[in-house]
Amino acid sequence: MEELSSRTEQAPVAEDLRLAIREWLSENFPPALAVPAARETETELVKQWRTAMGEKGWCMPTWPKQYGGGGFSKEEVRILNQELERIGAYNPVGTRETVFGETLKHYGTEEQKSYHLPKMVRGEFSWCQGFSEPGAGSDLAGLQMKAEETPEGYLLNGQKIWTSGATESNWCFCLVRTDTTRKHDGISFILVDMNTPGFEVRPIRLIDGSSPFCELFLTDVLVPKENILGEVNKGWEVAKFQLQVERTTVATSKKGHGSIPGPGIKDLACEHVGTDDAGRLVDADLRSRIASHLVKEKAFNLTFKRAAAGPAVASVLKNAGSDIRQTRAELSIEVLGHQGLGWSGDAFTEDELAINKSFLFGKSASIAAGSFEIQYNILSKRILGLPEMKSKV
């Protein structure tokens, strides 16, 4: 496989493409955006780059051209990515769109696809997800947002939570209840224009002070009937598809497992705890725990490399990953002592503040995207085949 693709790289067609891409990029990518921090706010430059890439079809390079994609083969995508990376450029469309785009392609009507996909590619419409509700976390299908059918469309009432990127989005795909008499079979998947009256977005402040998620409050929000994705009351199937795509994307990207800012834990410890003549950390107890942590991190990375995709691997990696991340964070603040427990101010370096915030935010790693407990349930029931509880007679 490896060998084959490196041979293809030498092939003349691929080389032509590579040169074409390189040339286009050198003309179109604003070098100022090579600095990641410059991409964080929605500047003219950022918009310009998104429009350029979108029109080229390279935001979703594998999609058919009719939907605004590039019609690329996997091999061609690899070349595109290599060229982007070479000059510090990036794909301006986020994971949220990439993932939801797959769902839309799979379940959308021709009208929905033709209307939405090109707008998504060009960044005209950016999307957020309205799945979880305050009463429906791990048990997502317990959701209660009401969608009442009226002659004018569906009337949505209820609340969503844990929506990321809601403040930067203008469209939201939601799971709503169109039948209150059945659980899974009473859910529909619907596309909502966030500018519709009655749609309110409120950021949620987290324990680390950040607000990456929002609550959505919907009061009599009217949505056209044609905005149902898939069939009415069959939304659970669409949601499962969407979640599966998301999980695979997260599981195959190491980013999903997070990182701690600043130097590695070993260097951090050597600097802040000190070493003896033999170079050993003077806190022997801490040293032992750091060694254990680093061995486990190695085991995690090797498992990441070894494992073929599948539900077992996803759950193992999810839990081992959040455990390692949280252990590293606890070790980091332990190493720093009070210096690692600052909230703001000059008395702390940016790295030190970031370590504390990351420690706090990292507690969500074992809660979000399928909690620690949910992963263990999946492993024990689906993978190990352990039985369900029998109802008492």
Next chain:
Amino acid sequence: MEELSSRTEQAPVAEDLRLAIREWLSENFPPALAVPAARETETELVKQWRTAMGEKGWCMPTWPKQYGGGGFSKEEVRILNQELERIGAYNPVGTRETVFGETLKHYGTEEQKSYHLPKMVRGEFSWCQGFSEPGAGSDLAGLQMKAEETPEGYLLNGQKIWTSGATESNWCFCLVRTDTTRKHDGISFILVDMNTPGFEVRPIRLIDGSSPFCELFLTDVLVPKENILGEVNKGWEVAKFQLQVERTTVATSKKGHGSIPGPGIKDLACEHVGTDDAGRLVDADLRSRIASHLVKEKAFNLTFKRAAAGPAVASVLKNAGSDIRQTRAELSIEVLGHQGLGWSGDAFTEDELAINKSFLFGKSASIAAGSFEIQYNILSKRILGLPEMKSKV
């Protein structure tokens, strides 16, 4: 309370009793039995001591004299125990009889008490317990041993397991099923003469090579109807009483939590692992875990002292105790390396062999007498009031 009882000790009546006991002991206790090992086998001397104490009523000092007891007050028992301890003497009747005696006193008919209690006190009848069955471990009430009512008495068929002391006993109190249509309400408590035909005892060999428990195989064992203790089909109540007495006895005696032979873990480690110039164990990782273990042992001992009796304390102590015992055993064999993994032979000291056997046997600490899981169930449901699972509709 303390103050009061020390004042009483000075009282003339108590002092008279103390002197009387002291005198009797000096005449009747065979000094050879002051060595614990000499008590292990049933010698003439052992029998002689049991008979002497039994006739005096001092084996069960608090029991009424009519049942062979001493009729002592608590204060008088304390004096007796002090005097026994002073010369290395001991009470020749075991915990099994002490505990079951309470049950018999509470539930026995006058005939049962008059017949059995004095024989128990004098060691004529020694008792073992037939509760657990291969299919009924933690779920004791799931027991299946059949007791069929016939004109001649109950006909017992089935199997019991985990009976300690069965080879040295001649009577066995059993839980049997007298009604197969109900679970808890179909159980009776019955007293069985082990010399009845069809009663077979087989020792169970454990992973440490010892055989402290037996299996009992009962085939058409005929038991007179008057041997039911309490009422027919109300045996579960009697069993709960018996288990409660046992639990209290075990929980208030540190013996229940076991001990590891040989020197303490700290000295063992210093000897076998070695120390550096500062006197620290050279294996820093091990040192840290030993420190943690010893702190926890201290916490356990302090809890033992602090806690008033009750189900919460019993469960906390049971689990913390078995955890500490097992951790100590694991640390001990880790400290000794291969030297702590011997099974027999001159290459190992007796202490070393005992450490390994104790490590192996100690795995039962979290299984026997209410497993680790059962204790956690008790804590979470009875103490913390966490809910039961609802049946799915």
Next chain:
Amino acid sequence: MIALNEEQIMLRDSAYDWAQECSPVNAFRKLRDSQTGLGYDPEAWHHIAEMGWPGIVVPESQGGLEFGHRSLGLVLEALARTLTASPLLSCAAVANAIVLGDNQSMSEEWLPKLALGEAIGALACDETARHNPERVSCEIKDGYLSGKKLFVHEGNAADVLIVTAKLNGNIELFAIPTTTKGIKRTPLDMSDSRDTAHIEFDSVAIDPTWQLKGGKLLLTTVLNRARIYAAAEMQGLARQAFETTVEYLKVRSQYGQLIGAFQALQHRAAKMFTELELTQSCVDAALDAIDEGDENISEMASVAQMMACETTNLVTNEMIQMHGGVGMTDEHDAGFYLKRARVLEAWLGNAAFHRERFAVLNAF
């Protein structure tokens, strides 16, 4: 273990009731949101003073209640349950230093004020971000103190500091008024939103009467007592975090079940309960050991602190995890417990520090 007497039971119950009713976590939330930069709640402190609690470990002869360390521990536990932002612990530690430091003039000057809550005290004994009281660079030369103490809890509000400094090569302790010229305090914005400061001494003229007797030995004793108090505070914090979590398990439903019915969560709750009970025994015994003048107080302090650090760490993590997403929100109290727990763990020696110390004390 010494059973509580009737007065102690009353004290415990009234502290508990006061904290739950008059100083709930919401009071702390308001303080944090107030942006005043004050790391303690003056109103709560006023009430605490009225009830006489700052005087619990101050001798009667100096206007205190002389009601014992176990009693103080009961109050600290009760107040920590609701994260009451009070300098009670630090004030008590400082009172101990002055009482044990056998210094008549300092006693007369500070103890009556401390007993009434009219003066606030703070321990300034660390010069590093990680607890290491034996490392002392602050030095007095020709009567002038120079050097810097880091992360002094209640350091901004303090009227009097117990400061360690080298004098003629030995570690000595001084009770220094914060009004003294040359003292510069830098308030820190810590994760737990409580009062913490860096304190710099720039050629501060030291009155010889400020020196306490006892040197390093006094330092050890004072720190041991402070550690035991801190363990009591952590125990109260952890106990409430646990109880709040168990209550949540009884009301939150998922998959048509109260989540407290899931056995995996039940067993984790039972484990926490077990650890809390074990820790409670150590904290109580350590407080008793001070009252009894026990010699072995270093070991007991490390036992109590190690257990308290580990249990608090466990329980605050489980509090977030078992609350799920809502526990991650600032709106919920779980984050406050987590943040305060980590600061307390770091303060007077974390679990590893006390494991190490326990081993050294036991010569292995």
Next chain:
Amino acid sequence: MIALNEEQIMLRDSAYDWAQECSPVNAFRKLRDSQTGLGYDPEAWHHIAEMGWPGIVVPESQGGLEFGHRSLGLVLEALARTLTASPLLSCAAVANAIVLGDNQSMSEEWLPKLALGEAIGALACDETARHNPERVSCEIKDGYLSGKKLFVHEGNAADVLIVTAKLNGNIELFAIPTTTKGIKRTPLDMSDSRDTAHIEFDSVAIDPTWQLKGGKLLLTTVLNRARIYAAAEMQGLARQAFETTVEYLKVRSQYGQLIGAFQALQHRAAKMFTELELTQSCVDAALDAIDEGDENISEMASVAQMMACETTNLVTNEMIQMHGGVGMTDEHDAGFYLKRARVLEAWLGNAAFHRERFAVLNAF
């Protein structure tokens, strides 16, 4: 991570099938009960030899299969599942020592026999009950070796020993036939009922051709490989202990429920599964690292061994606990897994040893 090729998959499957069918745990039980004092199963060894497995890491030029270390690991894992009492691991470690020791005459003398299973080898590199290969008191003076090696696995059956000894102040390795005069072997009755011996050398005349090249560096490499093999063996043992336990959870009922339906047990099973998967990755990667001639093999060996020790410890304890009383009986296999696990943990460095070593290798 290198994917298995077709031949390796066949090898793995046939080793698995052979062990489950022809060498079940019951075969080990019979061996133990036989009271022959033999710590290995000659019949099983005969079959293993017939299948060529002792030759897997022996070069083709010396009659071996030269099929790589990962392949050997697959066999070791499969055999360890049923506790097959075979000296395969020790023989392979010895073959490695001789191959790497760059000694033509020793290679010609021993490798063909080792490849065919006609000679058994053992590592005699420890002089203490706790693994500490750097401590070498055995010494060769004027051509005579004196000293004692302790707890040599397969030491009674061995025909050739790899012995560490000081020569002119340096640690050197020798391939010494056990028939040599002056060697005294004391069989030990260990908890795992396997072949272990103390071996004493009383002025044993050493033929200079027995010396392997490489000294301490060779020792490190040989031990690293043996450790990785041992990790593979532990992984096989733990994997089977886990699977046996999970099967029991599916058939044992209490309170009208299969105990595998209790969520607390489910989550503990899921934890074990997670640890086994993480450990598997380390074992596989470490075996691959030998095959690839990786430089970083010391670290990989310690990573694999630390993970294997911890996982094996966890799983064997849970095996007993989850089986309840029946797991405590000698009649059940759980005890065998527990006992063998602890011996393997102690053999070439336990988890603490390898944590320490990992830290040293990473310079902290």
